[in-house]
Amino acid sequence: MWKFLNGSNKKNVDNSVNIEIDMNNIPVHIAVIMDGNGRWAKQRSLPRTLGHKAGVETLKKIVRECSDIGVKYLTVYAFSTENWKRPKDEVSGLMKLLVEYLRNELNELNENNVIIHTIGNIYKLPEPCIDILNKSIEDTKDNTGLVLNLALNYGGRYEILRAVKNILDDYKKGLISDEDIENLNDSRFSDYLYTKGIPDPDVIIRPSGEQRLSNFLLWQCAYSEFWYSNINWPDFSINDLHKAIRDYQNRDRRFGGVNNGEDK
Numbered sequence: 001m002w003k004f005l006n007g008s009n010k011k012n013v014d015n016s017v018n019i020e021i022d023m024n025n026i027p028v029h030i031a032v033i034m035d036g037n038g039r040w041a042k043q044r045s046l047p048r049t050l051g052h053k054a055g056v057e058t059l060k061k062i063v064r065e066c067s068d069i070g071v072k073y074l075t076v077y078a079f080s081t082e083n084w085k086r087p088k089d090e091v092s093g094l095m096k097l098l099v100e101y102l103r104n105e106l107n108e109l110n111e112n113n114v115i116i117h118t119i120g121n122i123y124k125l126p127e128p129c130i131d132i133l134n135k136s137i138e139d140t141k142d143n144t145g146l147v148l149n150l151a152l153n154y155g156g157r158y159e160i161l162r163a164v165k166n167i168l169d170d171y172k173k174g175l176i177s178d179e180d181i182e183n184l185n186d187s188r189f190s191d192y193l194y195t196k197g198i199p200d201p202d203v204i205i206r207p208s209g210e211q212r213l214s215n216f217l218l219w220q221c222a223y224s225e226f227w228y229s230n231i232n233w234p235d236f237s238i239n240d241l242h243k244a245i246r247d248y249q250n251r252d253r254r255f256g257g258v259n260n261g262e263d264k
C-alpha cells in the first residue's frame with residue numbers, strides 16, 4: 001500500500017487520498033488521546049466495551065506505522081485518573097483489554113524492536129495488569145526502536161504535584177541544596193516527572209471532535225502542536241495519522257521566537 005516518492009524522502013498512501021509526508025521531518029514524539037470509542041459503539045448500538053476493543057485494533061495499526069516511519073516516542077492516553085469514575089463493568093473491560101493486548105502483541109512488539117514504557121501510577125491497577133506491564137517492560141527494555149509510552153492511571157495535575165512533593169522530599173533528605181532550589185529550571189523539574197528522559201511531544205492528536213487536553217501531559221505540552229479530528233478513534237486510520245504529520249510539517253514552530261527577518 002505504501003510507496004516512496006521522489007527518491008527516499010517522501011511517503012504516501014495511494015488509495016483514495018494522496019498524502020505525502022516528508023520522511024526527513026518525522027515528529028520525534030507523537031502523543032494521542034484515544035478518544036471516541038464509546039461514541040463509535042453508540043453509533044452502532046454496541047456495548048461501549050466493543051468500542052474499546054475496536055480502539056485497540058486501531059492502536060495496533062498506529063504503533064506499527066509509527067515504528068515503520070521512524071517516530072521515536074508514541075505516548076497514548078489509555079486510562080486516566082478520572083476514568084475510575086466510569087461504570088465498573090467498563091473499567092473492568094478496559095483492564096482486561098490491556099492484559100489481552102500486551103499478551104497477544106508482546107512477541108510482535110519485541111520482534112519489531114518496540115520498547116514498552118508507562119507513565120502514571122500503575123500500581124493502583126489490578127494485579128494482572130501490573131504483572132503483564134512489568135513483564136512487558138522487562139522483556140523489551142533492551143530494544144532500541146519506538147518507545148510505546150502507555151499512560152495508565154495518569155493525570156497531568158497529579159504528575160506535577162507529585163514532582164513538587166518529590167523535590168521537597170529530596171530537599172528534606174539533603175539530596176538537593178538551597179542552591180539547587182534557587183536554580184531550579186525546566187530541565188531539572190522535568191527530571192521529576194513520569195516522562196523523565198523523554199522529549200516533550202511535538203504533536204498531540206485528539207480524535208472524536210473534542211478539543212481539550214483532559215489532564216494529559218500538562219507540563220510537557222507547552223510547545224506541542226495540536227491536531228484535532230472529528231473521527232472517532234476506532235475509525236482513525238494510517239491516512240489520518242499522515243494527515244496529522246503533514247499538518248505538523250507545514251507548521252512554523254518558533255517556540256516563542258521569530259523567524260529571521262520577521263517582525264515581532
